[in-house]
Every structure is written in C-alpha cells, then in structure tokens.
Amino acid sequence: MKVFFLVGLLIIIWGNSANVRAQAIEMKLEEQMVALERDVVRIYNELQKFLSDDPARRGNELLAFESLITIYVDEVLNLYDTFWRMKGTTLESQQNIAARCLMFRALTYLERANKNSTNYAKACEDYKKALYLSQNKLEEPLLSSKLPHEVWVGKKLYTRLADLLDSRSKNFQMIECFRMTNGVSQFGDGK
Amino acid sequence: MKKFCLLLLIIGFANVGGVLAQPVSTLYDEIQQSYRNQDYGRTVDLCRQIIVRCAESVPDVECRFTDVMKNVYRLKGFAEYNLYLKDRSIVTLDAAILSLKKSYELFGDPEIAFNFGYMESLRAIEMQDGAYLDGLVHAWQGILGLYAKDEWTVSQELVEKIKTFINQSVELTITPADSAVTNGIFTSFMVRLACDLAEKAYLGSQDSLFFRVYRKRAVEDEFNLRGNEWRARGFSAQKDLNNYPDDYNYRTTRRYLELAYKHAKSTERQAEMLKELTKVALFMEKEGINNQPEADLQYAREKAQQAYKILVDRGADIPLSLATEIKKVYGNSIFRLVNYYFSFADSTNRLNAYARAKRVGEELLVPDGFGRRQKFQWDGYEDLYLRLSEIGYEIGEKEFAVDMVDKAWKAALEANALNQGNLCAHLDSHSASELLPFARVYRQIAERFGLQPVLHWLRPIIKCIAENARNLTSKEGA
Numbered sequence: 319m320k321v322f323f324l325v326g327l328l329i330i331i332w333g334n335s336a337n338v339r340a341q342a343i344e345m346k347l348e349e350q351m352v353a354l355e356r357d358v359v360r361i362y363n364e365l366q367k368f369l370s371d372d373p374a375r376r377g378n379e380l381l382a383f384e385s386l387i388t389i390y391v392d393e394v395l396n397l398y399d400t401f402w403r404m405k406g407t408t409l410e411s412q413q414n415i416a417a418r419c420l421m422f423r424a425l426t427y428l429e430r431a432n433k434n435s436t437n438y439a440k441a442c443e444d445y446k447k448a449l450y451l452s453q454n455k456l457e458e459p460l461l462s463s464k465l466p467h468e469v470w471v472g473k474k475l476y477t478r479l480a481d482l483l484d485s486r487s488k489n490f491q492m493i494e495c496f497r498m499t500n501g502v503s504q505f506g507d508g509k
Numbered sequence: 510m511k512k513f514c515l516l517l518l519i520i521g522f523a524n525v526g527g528v529l530a531q532p533v534s535t536l537y538d539e540i541q542q543s544y545r546n547q548d549y550g551r552t553v554d555l556c557r558q559i560i561v562r563c564a565e566s567v568p569d570v571e572c573r574f575t576d577v578m579k580n581v582y583r584l585k586g587f588a589e590y591n592l593y594l595k596d597r598s599i600v601t602l603d604a605a606i607l608s609l610k611k612s613y614e615l616f617g618d619p620e621i622a623f624n625f626g627y628m629e630s631l632r633a634i635e636m637q638d639g640a641y642l643d644g645l646v647h648a649w650q651g652i653l654g655l656y657a658k659d660e661w662t663v664s665q666e667l668v669e670k671i672k673t674f675i676n677q678s679v680e681l682t683i684t685p686a687d688s689a690v691t692n693g694i695f696t697s698f699m700v701r702l703a704c705d706l707a708e709k710a711y712l713g714s715q716d717s718l719f720f721r722v723y724r725k726r727a728v729e730d731e732f733n734l735r736g737n738e739w740r741a742r743g744f745s746a747q748k749d750l751n752n753y754p755d756d757y758n759y760r761t762t763r764r765y766l767e768l769a770y771k772h773a774k775s776t777e778r779q780a781e782m783l784k785e786l787t788k789v790a791l792f793m794e795k796e797g798i799n800n801q802p803e804a805d806l807q808y809a810r811e812k813a814q815q816a817y818k819i820l821v822d823r824g825a826d827i828p829l830s831l832a833t834e835i836k837k838v839y840g841n842s843i844f845r846l847v848n849y850y851f852s853f854a855d856s857t858n859r860l861n862a863y864a865r866a867k868r869v870g871e872e873l874l875v876p877d878g879f880g881r882r883q884k885f886q887w888d889g890y891e892d893l894y895l896r897l898s899e900i901g902y903e904i905g906e907k908e909f910a911v912d913m914v915d916k917a918w919k920a921a922l923e924a925n926a927l928n929q930g931n932l933c934a935h936l937d938s939h940s941a942s943e944l945l946p947f948a949r950v951y952r953q954i955a956e957r958f959g960l961q962p963v964l965h966w967l968r969p970i971i972k973c974i975a976e977n978a979r980n981l982t983s984k985e986g987a
Contacts, residue, residue, distance in 0.1 A: 346661065349661075360702075368694045368695070378640045378641070382645070382646055385643070386646055386699075389646070
C-alpha cells in the first residue's frame with residue numbers, strides 16, 4: 319500500500335515538475351516574442367529616421383533595412399509556429415504580436431514597392447496574413463488598439479496602426495490587395 | 510616514343526577510372542581526412558569530384574543525404590577560405606562564399622550564415638566597397654540564429670562573434686572616402702543592436718568597455734559617415750569641376766565640401782575641408798567663369814583664414830603636410846586678392862582699391878606668435894611684399910613702401926640663395942631675371958622718395974643684374 323502511495327506521489331511530482339518546466343519554456347518563448355516585436359518596431363523607426371533624413375537616398379541601405387526586418391519577423395513567425403505545434407492553439411496576445419510584426423514588414427515592403435514590383439505582392443501577403451491572425455473577439459480591432467511601442471514617422475508620433483496606415487495613405491493601397499488579384503496596382507508593373 | 514605516350518594515356522585513364530570508381534562515401538571520408546590534415550587544395554578538389562558525381566543522372570545514394578551534402582559544401586567553403594588566406598585572391602573568396610551559401614541553403618545552419626556573411630563583408634572591405642551591406646545582414650542573421658539556437662542565451666563564443674561583427678561594421682564604414690556612399694545610419698544601428706545583444710551576457714570588464722565605447726560612437730558619431738560621405742561627394746564633384754569648370758559644378762562642389770566641414774568630427778578634417786574650399790574658390794576665380802572674382806577671392810580668403818586659425822589654436826591635431834598646405838593656400842588667397850584690388854585700381858577709385866589691397870595684404874604681415882617677424886614661412890612672400898611696396902609707392906606712403914620693398918628685396922635674395930655683399934660675383938642669368946623687377950621697383954621707390962644712399966648702392970647692382978638678365982633673354986631669343 320505504502321509502495322503504491324509513494325509511486326503515485328512520485329508520478330504526481332514528476333508530472334507537476336514537467337508541467338512547470340513546460341510553462342517556463344512557454345514563458346521564455348513568449349518573452350522572446352515580445353523582445354523581437356520591440357526590435358521590429360525599433361528597426362521600423364530607424365528605417366523611418368533614415369528615410370526622413372535624406373529622402374533622395376535609397377538603395378542599399380533601404381534594402382538592408384528590409385532584409386533585417388524580414389529576419390526578425392521570420393523569427394517571430396517561427397516562435398508563433400512553435401506555440402501552435404506545442405499546444406495546437408495560440409493565445410490572442412501571440413496572434414497580435416505576429417500580426418503587428420507582419421504589418422510592420424508589409425509597410426517596410428511598401429517603401430521599395432516602386433523599385434521592386436514583387437514588393438507590393440509581398441506587402442499584400444503580409445497584410446492579409448496579419449488581418450487573418452488578428453481576427454479575434456475583442457471589441458477593439460487590432461488596428462485601432464494602442465501599439466505597445468511608439469512609432470515615429472518623421473516628426474509625427476503614432477500609437478495606433480490604423481493612424482499609421484491612414485496617415486501615410488497606405489491603407490488604401492492595402493485595401494487594393496483585396497480588390498485585385500492579378501490586376502495592376504499603382505506601384506510598379508502589373509501583379 | 511609513341512609507345513611511351515600510349516602507356517601514359519593508359520595510366521591516365523586508369524587513374525581517372527580509379528577516381529570515378531570511388532564511391533561518394535569513400536570520397537566523403539577522404540574529404541574529412543584531408544581537411545583535418547589541412548590539405549585544403551585536395552579538399553576542394555575532392556569536394557568538386559563529389560559535386561560532379563552527384564550531378565550525374567544516377568547519383569550515389571549519399572548525394573540525397575542533406576547531412577553529407579551540406580558538409581561537402583561547408584568543408585569546400587572553409588577550405589577555399591583557407592586557400593584565400595594564402596593567395597588573397599578575390600576569386601577564391603567568392604568561391605568560398607558561394608560554397609557556404611549552398612551549404613546554408615541545404616540546411617540553414619546559422620553558424621554558416623555568420624561565416625559567409627563575414628566573408629561577404631570581408632570581400633566588401635577588400636574591394637573597398639562601403640555600400641555593400643548584405644554581408645552584415647547575413648552575419649547578423651547567423652548571430653540571431655545562434656542566439657535562438659542557444660535557447661536565447663548569449664554565450665562567450667557568441668560575444669566573440671558579435672565583437673567580430675562590430676569590428677567589421679566599423680571597418681566597412683571607413684573604406685576610403687570615395688566609396689562611402691551610404692550615410693552610416695544602418696551600420697550605426699546594427700552596432701547598437703549588436704551591443705544590446707552582447708550586453709545580455711555576463712561580460713568581463715574588457716568586453717564591457719568594448720561594447721560601451723562602440724555604442725557611444727555609434728550613437729553620437731555614427732562613425733562620422735555623414736562627414737565622410739560629403740567629403741567623398743565633394744572630392745568627386747571637385748574632379749568634375751576640374752574637368753568641366755562651370756558654375757553648376759562649382760556650386761555643387763562647394764555645397765558638398767561645406768557639408769563635409771559641417772559634419773566633420775575632427776580638427777584635422779575641419780582644417781582639410783576649409784583648405785579644399787579655399788582651393789576650389791581660387792580655382793574658380795582663375796577660370797573666371799562665373800564673373801564674380803572678388804566674391805570668390807573673398808570667400809577663399811575667409812576659408813583660408815578659418816583654416817589658419819584652427820592651425821594656430823589647435824596645431825597639435827594637424828599633420829605637418831596639411832599645415833604646410835594650409836599656409837600655402839592662405840598665402841595664395843591673400844596674394845591673389847591683393848593682386849585683384851591692385852589691378853582693379855586702374856578702372857575705379859584708385860585710392861580706395863589700393864587701400865583695400867594694402868589692408869588685405871597686411872593681414873599676412875601681422876605676426877601671430879611672440880617675437881616672430883611674420884605669420885609663417887611661405888615661398889610667395891617676396892611677390893606679396895613687392896606688390897605691397899608698389900601700393901605704398903602709388904598711395905605715397907613712404908615708410909610703408911620702403912619697408913615693403915626692403916623686405917621684398919631681402920626675401921628675393923633669400924629665395925635665390927644670394928648675398929647682397931658680393932651679389933654680382935655670384936649672379937647667374939636666371940637669378941638675375943628673377944631679381945630685376947625687385948631692383949627696378951626698389952629704384953622707383955628710392956627715386957620717388959629721394960633715398961639717395963639707396964640709389965647709390967642700388968645703381969651698380971641694377972647694372973649687373975640687367976646685364977645678366979639680358980644674357981638670358983638673348984640666349985632664349987637665340
């Protein structure tokens with residue numbers, strides 16, 4: 319009887335510790351998602367600083383910023399996939415982080431849409447994914463909710479994605495993503 | 510002989526056949542062995558053999574193993590890099606980068622991404638192509654991947670990689686001025702990101718200092734790329750100006766050099782840019798295209814004056830060669846302006862023009878150090894003194910004129926390494942022709958102001974100078 323009791327106790331303790339370990343891993347991953355999102359916004363802010371600094375300058379540095387934000391957003395999406403694989407579902411907070419990061423990458427792609435015709439398609443893809451991820455039951459949609467980090471474009475401060483998209487006349491460009499499939503956008507060649 | 514050739518051919522075929530007969534697995538073992546033995550040439554050769562074998566229509570089964578192929582490309586890349594370290598050929602470095610990229614495509618090892626990123630930046634540094642930033646992006650991708658792989662902890666090994674990354678970033682930004690076509694924001698940002706990541710680890714005092722210093726430089730200075738860039742653009746525009754001297758090129762050059770001066774972080778750079786601005790304005794006045802000679806000369810004088818002030822106040826920061834150049838352009842700008850006003854006197858208010866010329870010229874005569882006769886040694890002083898003595902003659906200022914012509918005469922003698930005592934004995938034709946204008950002005954002044962003793966010793970000297978100078982003229986005529 320005592321043996322059964324001890325074995326049962328051990329199983330419970332082991333199960334609990336495994337649970338605690340799993341929770342610690344999840345916390346760590348979520349922490350990383352938050353940290354990476356902060357870096358994504360940081361890169362976007364730095365990119366805007368670069369663009370406002372000398373509007374005539376584009377080229378290598380703009381491309382480098384785009385590549386950098388892509389690396390970070392890919393890491394965020396990897397973490398998001400890991401959560402999905404671990405639990406078969408994801409939390410709204412994780413979905414929102416992934417959606418916001420995708421949105422910033424979409425905006426970054428747009429900066430070079432005139433130069434590279436595939437950029438607009440990439441931006442649309444990210445934008446659609448972001449909207450899909452942010453479909454939740456919250457009263458306030460993601461685009462209208464307050465951003466966790468400040469975004470500076472030139473000398474203007476933005477605290478909501480909706481304002482950012484509207485003010486830069488990019489919202490309408492993004493809406494075009496749904497209107498056209500193989501049509502012609504105002505950017506570059508036909509897509 | 511024919512039999513011998515045939516034998517050689519047979520042996521050759523046998524060898525080729527032997528190699529071809531070797532399975533990929535054996536070749537793979539050999540690659541690892543030769544890489545361990547640091548036989549990099551053979552490693553590359555064997556890797557190529559495997560790649561060729563795997564491209565065949567029915568390849569060995571190992572060709573389908575990602576683990577084998579990523580290692581083949583990895584070892585080939587590192588072996589090629591080692592060969593590059595010996596031969597320093599960019600072609601070999603390119604081959605190494607391509608091999609490692611292929612390995613990365615097959616498996617996505619962040620260590621490999623860091624390595625080929627490093628090599629790409631190295632290539633950009635070697636080629637002095639400061640605008641090539643892909644290497645930094647790829648290396649950073651590797652660093653971030655390694656950070657994730659280590660469960661989001663920063664190991665000492667990663668800290669070393671980050672230090673390498675920072676060093677390369679900085680080196681890339683200081684490629685020669687002509688290639689500094691980026692504005693440094695990206696590089697500066699990358700250094701800040703790198704410092705942030707490294708500081709997540711427990712750092713020793715040396716490492717901590719390293720990252721603090723580089724962050725500070727990146728934040729405050731942005732590696733002076735703003736200044737470097739404008740300097741590069743300025744020099745490039747200056748070349749255009751020299752080839753096609755027009756107002757547009759002149760304005761562009763001046764604007765870029767002024768921006769380079771504005772963004773200059775060091776005293777040396779400030780002085781250099783001011784000197785260049787002086788040169789550009791003097792050049793423009795000489796070309797006489799924009800019809801604003803006075804404005805150009807005044808501008809040149811102002812910039813040279815500023816450069817000289819830096820030299821006087823903070824001379825320890827200026828290298829000797831630059832100091833000499835600054836003095837030269839300062840002297841030239843003053844002399845040219847004096848000359849301009851002097852020549853102007855014929856067509857306008859004479860006295861006013863002479864007074865201006867005198868005032869400008871005197872700027873160079875005021876000593877800026879205790880017990881000094883003049884500001885600095887400049888090889889054009891005798892001409893300036895001569896011109897000023899002529900001005901003194903024209904405006905009737907006896908003391909000034911005599912003082913200047915005396916100085917001019919002495920400076921001319923010194924420039925020709927002559928002594929007044931036995932001048933005629935050592936005078937050659939060339940020196941005589943150089944001295945003649947000085948002697949004539951001296952005589953004019955002496956005559957006008959009644960300096961009889963001067964005329965007394967000057968007459969015989971002028972006579973011998975004129976004779977020697979005439980010899981030169983007749984030689985040239987002949």
